[in-house]
Amino acid sequence: MKPIGQQKKEKAQEAPAQLDCACFTCPSQEACKAAQEAEKTAPVEEKIDFSNVEIEPLFQDFVDFETFSKSDFRAVKVLACEAVPKSKKLLKFTLDDGTGEPRTILSGIHAFYEPEQLIGKTCVAITNLPPRPMMGIESCGMLLSAVHQENGEERLNLLQLDPHIPAGAKLY
Amino acid sequence: MKPIGQQKKEKAQEAPAQLDCACFTCPSQEACKAAQEAEKTAPVEEKIDFSNVEIEPLFQDFVDFETFSKSDFRAVKVLACEAVPKSKKLLKFTLDDGTGEPRTILSGIHAFYEPEQLIGKTCVAITNLPPRPMMGIESCGMLLSAVHQENGEERLNLLQLDPHIPAGAKLY
Numbered sequence: 378m379k380p381i382g383q384q385k386k387e388k389a390q391e392a393p394a395q396l397d398c399a400c401f402t403c404p405s406q407e408a409c410k411a412a413q414e415a416e417k418t419a420p421v422e423e424k425i426d427f428s429n430v431e432i433e434p435l436f437q438d439f440v441d442f443e444t445f446s447k448s449d450f451r452a453v454k455v456l457a458c459e460a461v462p463k464s465k466k467l468l469k470f471t472l473d474d475g476t477g478e479p480r481t482i483l484s485g486i487h488a489f490y491e492p493e494q495l496i497g498k499t500c501v502a503i504t505n506l507p508p509r510p511m512m513g514i515e516s517c518g519m520l521l522s523a524v525h526q527e528n529g530e531e532r533l534n535l536l537q538l539d540p541h542i543p544a545g546a547k548l549y
Numbered sequence: 550m551k552p553i554g555q556q557k558k559e560k561a562q563e564a565p566a567q568l569d570c571a572c573f574t575c576p577s578q579e580a581c582k583a584a585q586e587a588e589k590t591a592p593v594e595e596k597i598d599f600s601n602v603e604i605e606p607l608f609q610d611f612v613d614f615e616t617f618s619k620s621d622f623r624a625v626k627v628l629a630c631e632a633v634p635k636s637k638k639l640l641k642f643t644l645d646d647g648t649g650e651p652r653t654i655l656s657g658i659h660a661f662y663e664p665e666q667l668i669g670k671t672c673v674a675i676t677n678l679p680p681r682p683m684m685g686i687e688s689c690g691m692l693l694s695a696v697h698q699e700n701g702e703e704r705l706n707l708l709q710l711d712p713h714i715p716a717g718a719k720l721y
Contacts (some may be wrong), residue, residue: 416663432719439678449607521622525717536708538695539706542706
């Protein structure tokens with residue numbers, strides 16, 4: 378289950394390195410490119426196989442709206458991300474939460490992502506959990522991931538939002 | 550602030566309708582297309598202007614982890630979406646929440662989206678709020694959107710996730 382962007386990149390790398398197509402010298406190359414661009418932006422139906430997916434049963438207990446509203450969820454931008462020394466799981470995120478003060482959050486997702494993949498991404502954090510020290514670093518909140526099982530294995534997707542959503546945008 | 554997909558589509562529509570480029574008849578058209586695909590999948594840095602953004606101040610009060618954990622957040626797939634008759638704001642969503650039983654949620658976001666734009670999208674819902682009747686329809690939960698102000702105007706982005714995330718995946 379690779380991110381879509383990565384799949385595209387791999388596909389692109391299969392393209393021949395050297396080309397002798399007449400298109401590259403023809404006078405209307407720009408128009409040609411534009412036409413192919415138009416073709417490419419047509420919606421592509423990708424079949425995703427969810428047949429081996431298992432999810433945790435939904436909660437039976439209700440939560441009242443007031444309790445739900447006590448948590449402060451925000452869009453955050455990943456300014457920096459690095460592995461925590463001596464930890465197999467933890468990544469240390471430096472985040473823009475819209476306040477102007479960088480926020481540090483630790484997340485145990487190194488088994489699923491390399492830190493450099495995540496820089497610049499727009500994610501979701503709960504920002505008002507009490508700070509909690511982990512491996513000597515204070516984690517100020519939690520980044521949200523979507524978790525399921527597939528073929529008996531845990532799969533995790535860090536939530537990633539449209540980059541047009543600004544840091545600090547509140548989730549309702 | 551249009552979704553990226555929409556911006557691309559508009560750009561594509563500017564392409565000339567008729568073309569007489571040699572590329573379309575040359576023998577290595579496939580290779581040519583592949584090369585241009587490769588060029589296109591190179592990362593494009595888009596400058597997004599966040600200078601006029603205002604966000605709601607972050608909560609000062611902490612929430613304990615147990616309180617936060619009472620809310621059940623899930624990835625959901627939009628099976629159907631339609632405007633609620635006689636309502637200016639409400640959209641009625643029929644959602645796959647992974648249980649096999651369709652879930653109905655009403656959301657007051659018609660000012661920001663047309664229902665047909667949202668069909669098939671992967672969104673985020675809190676699924677254990679008590680059902681609440683709205684305009685005679687029972688809404689079973691809430692879809693999450695990111696909200697901010699821009700030039701004094703409210704902007705709203707319905708959270709949309711990677712389509713590879715299955716319905717019912719739990720958010721942690």
